[in-house]
Amino acid sequence: MADDELGEKKSNKKTLIIVVVIVLLVAAASAAATLFFLDKVPVDDLLPQESAAAAQGPQIVPSASVYYSFEKPFVTPFAAASGSARQRFMQVRLAVKAQSDDALEAVKRHLPRVLNDLNMLFSSQEFKTLQTPQGKEELRQAATQVVQNVVQQEQVSIDEVLFTDFVMQ
Secondary structure (H helix, E strand, O other), X not given: OHHHHHHHHHHHHHHHHHHHHHHHHHHHHHHHHHXXXXXXXXXXXXXXXXXXXXXXXXXXXXXOOEEEEOOOOEEEEOOOOOOOOOOOEEEEEEEEEEOOHHHHHHHHHOHHHHHHHHHHHHHOOOOOHHHXXXXXXXXXXXXXXXXXXXXXXXXXXXXXXXXXXXXXX
């Protein structure tokens, strides 16, 4: 009886191994056939006619934007709210986006003025206002305008100022 069970276990293991090998061979053959036949079919034949025409039509190449990231973050205290003994701070890291290197060079040339004007802008903000996404967006737009005002004397413009880090506490 023990010999019968041992024989069945060996038989089951052999059957399992054979099935696994057959499945692996079928999968390998399927992959090989797929690669063989796909290699011979041009990609254009796989696209519908209207998609192929659209793919060959005029393509819009986006203009390359350039960025300048300020090395140090701006750390600014908020004015203490009436009745509150807690001092609050804001830390902001900025990047300037422009379409030309000339605009970023103008930002770098006038960096002391840009930093001063941005510090003045940030220090005039209220904590409660900046807790909303709308308040942050308004501050971002105001920062863009501040930098734009500084560099406009050089006949260049920036696209926008981006917050790369924004922490309030």
